[in-house]
Amino acid sequence: MWNACAPRVCPHVFFISETGTNSFYLRDDGLNGDRVAGDYIFTSEKCRYDPNIAMPPTDPDEPVGIYQNNLNDLWVDSDYFLITPSLAILNTNVPAVETVMLASNIQVSAHLINLVTTNRELQRVLRIGGGLTALTQRIYSVLPDAFDFLPFFSTDHIEYSNRLTSANFVSGKYMPVSRNFTGTGTSVFDNTAAFGSSGRLKAIPMMDIMERGINSSQNTAHEISHHWAAELSTSLFITSGDGHYSPNSFINSILGGQYKAVTNTGPGGGYIKRCFYMDYTNATPLDKYLMGLISTSAVPPVLVSSNTLVIPCDGVVSNFRAPVTISNIVAVHGVRTPGPATAQKDFRLGFVAGSHNRLLTATEMTFYDLLAAHFTKPLASNYPPPMITYGWTPATKFFGEGTTWNSDVLGLIRPTITNVQWLVNGFRIDGTGYPGRTYRLLGSTNLNSWTQVTNKIAGTNGSFSLHDNSQPRPTTRWYKVSTP
Ligand SMILES: [Zn+2]
Incomplete structure (x- = not known):
């Protein structure tokens, strides 16, 4: 636009x-x-x-x-x-984001994790298949287990040399890591350890390069939605068996069935299939139910054609099955559990960008950081939900229903100093950081060489207190707090 x-x-x-x-x-x-x-x-x-x-x-x-x-x-x-x-x-009027090196080959900013990679892993997974556990283990070696999703941005693009090879058409993928709910057609499992997570990580949404994968938020919201939705049994006739809704269903979901049956005023009567008719500002009620956000009573029946062939766009819909109701779905899968009262509603995203044999530049870090921050940007309650089809727009209202979305990376671990105090025989710094993470007090007399004075593990509320009780101490000493 x-x-x-x-x-x-x-x-x-x-x-x-x-x-x-x-x-x-x-x-x-x-x-x-x-x-x-x-x-x-x-x-x-x-x-x-x-x-x-x-x-x-x-x-x-x-x-x-x-x-x-x-x-x-x-x-x-x-x-x-x-x-x-x-x-x-x-x-050029956008200031560069601050970056911090957490290892020789990992830098982070407020909303982005940048890994130096050596094997173009993300493009491999998109085109061929394979894993990302070696990369995510590196992330968890320097960052806490604080993310529900680790969405990966592509920073390069590779195609098979026959440009029409089917794998070239993949613009995004969803890699499941764990699921802890029932009633959606999937089973409960926990493969987080292989990825380096201690139980929190749910999935890795993967996006192809720029115009192909991130010119709008739709691709990312689609891959995230795969975590909950469109895995219902094909016996219900609304799914296609590959994690998407049937092209002959009229569910209007970001995961397929983006159609509307409209009355055919021409000869023959019946209905016409209009394509790409979904409400691109709000997830469809069935998907919100499968996320655990709304109750069964808020899910309307879904129209499905009984045609065996895929009806083309603007084609005549000759016949419908009985509408698929939430009772039909519950009869097959049981009620989605946990339901709206206790289902997770706060989601943490750690956006990742791998870059081949180099770190991203300050400009590149700023570009991807802004995208990550914007995807999870909170919007005022009276702000109209943005379309997520055109442009990189916040997805917070698309999922809605009181969900909160956060993409903090550096802010998660950065220490906040709350108190600095001279003691009779020492010096004290209090602060807050990430619970369970080590914070070190470093001292220097020349601002060049720093040595550790002491360290503390932040408590369950994130607080720590670092004391310099060393005797004798230099008459002048600079201090700083770092993690780890
Ligand atoms: Zn998909």
């Missing part, structure tokens, strides 16, 4: 090449920056944002100062790639 033209056909007037033109070429001929001819790694000419052109205005529901777009100009031969190369722009 940047401007009047559709995103896929906008001319790329924002970028200029080194020679000042708007035309770019992707090349694999070993020239003009491309390292090796014929290796199927295509390199663009250098380009930059044209400073003479103002950035498009930000949609009120999207983060300020960010712009994502695909580059149709970089299209040398459409037979090579399934998706168009993308660029993201961060306005």
Whole structure:
């Protein structure tokens, strides 16, 4: 919703090449920056944002100062790639986020975990399959078990060289880790230990690169929704058996069945299937029920056609089954347990971005950090729920029903100093941090070399008290608190 033209056909007037033109070429001929001819790694000419052109205005529901777009100009031969190369722009008036190194190959900011990776693991999982446990174990070696979901952003993109290979069409995936509820068609299990979590982690939603995976919040909300919804028995006729709703159901969910049956006023009568009709501002009632957020009485019946073939968009719906009611669902699966009174409603997300053999730059960290913070941004009660289809908009109201969403990373562990006090024979600092995490008091006489004075594990309420009782102490000493 940047401007009047559709995103896929906008001319790329924002970028200029080194020679000042708007035309770019992707090349694999070993020239003009491309390292090796014929290796199927295509390199663009250098380009930059044209400073003479103002950035498009930000949609009120999207983060300020960010712009994502695909580059149709970089299209040398459409037979090579399934998706168009993308660029993201961060306005220079957006300040860089603070980053802290938690290990030599892990940096974090307020809302992002950046891992140096060596095997392009996320793209492998999206295209081939495989695991992410080696990466998540690294996360838990430096951060607490404080996340329900670890959504992964792609920072690169790989395709099979036959661009129409089916795996190239995967724009996101859901990797289950544990489930602790019943009544949804799934079983209770706990595989958290393999991922390095002590029981909290629920799933890993994975998103493909930029325009493919994060040009709107829909992909991320879809993958998160897989944790609860659309696993009902196919005997109910509303699911397709692969974690999505049947294309012949009219449930209007983010997980499929995004259709509406409208009265056919033309010859033949009956109903017409209208596609992509879901309410993109609120999750469908059945999905909220499966999340444990609303009761059975709030779930309306679902219309399903009995056609054996998938009805095409705008096709005639010739016949319907009896509507599938919540009683039908409960008869097969039992009532969703726990229900609205006790089901989890506070969700913590730790957004992750792996980067191949390097750390993300300050600009990249800021870009992904802003996206993560925005996805979980609280909205005032009277703020209209944003559409999650166009643009990267907060998903908090989409799930709604009193749920709270949080994407803190650095803020989880950062110590807050609450008291600094000289004692008769020492020095004392009180503060709060993450319960069970070690906080160290470091001392220095020259601000260059620091030595540990003492350390404490934060209590169950996060509080700690660090005392320097060493005798004798230097007449002047600088202190700082760090974790670990
Ligand atoms: Zn899906």
